[in-house]
Amino acid sequence: MTNGVVPQKETQRQVKVESQNEPELKGAFISVLFVGLVIIISWLGVYYLFVTRT
Numbered sequence: 001m002t003n004g005v006v007p008q009k010e011t012q013r014q015v016k017v018e019s020q021n022e023p024e025l026k027g028a029f030i031s032v033l034f035v036g037l038v039i040i041i042s043w044l045g046v047y048y049l050f051v052t053r054t
Helices: 026-053
Strands: none
């Protein structure tokens, strides 16, 4: 007779091995270019104001 303990089946976890490919960063690159463009335009605007007021 058993003591009421049901043996648990040992389950094997299958871990997917991710490929070593780098993630797509096109969106991040475009965002960085956009922010850089905004900064450059703002600096040019400030420079233009400085030159025209003197």
